[in-house]
Amino acid sequence: GAVVSQHPSWVICKSGTSVKIECRSLDFQATTMFWYRQFPKQSLMLMATSNEGSKATYEQGVEKDKFLINHASLTLSTLTVTSAHPEDSSFYICSANTQGLGEQYFGPGTRLTVT
Amino acid sequence: AQRVTQPEKLLSVFKGAPVELKCNYSYSGSPELFWYVQYSRQRLQLLLRHISRESIKGFTADLNKGETSFHLKKPFAQEEDSAMYYCAPVVYNFGNEKLTFGTGTRLTIIP
Numbered sequence: 001g002a003v004v005s006q007h008p009s010w011v012i013c014k015s016g017t018s019v020k021i022e023c024r025s026l027d028f029q030a031t032t033m034f035w036y037r038q039f040p041k042q043s044l045m046l047m048a049t050s051n052e053g054s055k056a057t058y059e060q061g062v063e064k065d066k067f068l069i070n071h072a073s074l075t076l077s078t079l080t081v082t083s084a085h086p087e088d089s090s091f092y093i094c095s096a097n098t099q100g101l102g103e104q105y106f107g108p109g110t111r112l113t114v115t
Numbered sequence: 116a117q118r119v120t121q122p123e124k125l126l127s128v129f130k131g132a133p134v135e136l137k138c139n140y141s142y143s144g145s146p147e148l149f150w151y152v153q154y155s156r157q158r159l160q161l162l163l164r165h166i167s168r169e170s171i172k173g174f175t176a177d178l179n180k181g182e183t184s185f186h187l188k189k190p191f192a193q194e195e196d197s198a199m200y201y202c203a204p205v206v207y208n209f210g211n212e213k214l215t216f217g218t219g220t221r222l223t224i225i226p
Contacts, residue, residue, distance in 0.1 A: 032212075034213065034214075042218070043201065043216045043217065043218045043219050044159070044201070044216045045216075046213055046214070046215070046216075049213055093158075093159070095159075095214075097212075103149070103161050103164065104161075104214060106158045106159040106160065107158065108158045109158065
């Protein structure tokens with residue numbers, strides 16, 4: 001149980017376009033979903049925390065207008081990278097948990113390459 | 116500033132030897148701490164949490180509040196332990212909780 005999926009697993013897009021990444025909790029309802037970014041050989045950096053039905057809470061330094069997060073249901077959160085640039089190329093990982101447990105279940109990640 | 120430190124980026128240990136991955140934190144109060152592991156080509160997954168005081172895959176971690184440490188230990192390393200290990204305290208903020216990951220330690224078990 002407690003499986004989180006991400007789609008797509010990898011995507012290549014041209015500079016200036018937008019790309020949407022989906023994160024789904026397959027067998028549980030996720031009250032909170034998290035979006036991370038991971039650069040090569042570095043740790044995960046939390047970008048934002050997303051609660052169903054409310055606005056996402058962004059970490060300091062993360063542009064909310066560039067990284068649009070929508071958490072429309074208890075099983076789906078989306079991250080849209082708007083007007084992507086090559087420096088946005090990275091590995092994006094989502095996770096989900098149920099209230100109060102602390103443990104997070106991670107998705108497999110999405111590799112974004114902006115050309 | 117609150118932070119978590121994993122001083123070793125790389126750690127190589129012979130099979131059968133003891134393993135210790137270090138983690139120090141500087142959070143005030145009583146943090147809740149986790150160790151997450153990422154095996155090659157797999158997603159990040161929970162290894163253990165300090166409040167359960169359990170042993171998973173032979174690993175244990177004791178929270179030492181005096182030393183503000185949460186080192187991960189295993190008495191006899193196995194080849195399948197080779198992975199990336201992250202120490203992660205949970206930070207609670209107005210009803211939300213979030214994990215803050217350390218820089219990680221890549222453990223390589225030498226056959």
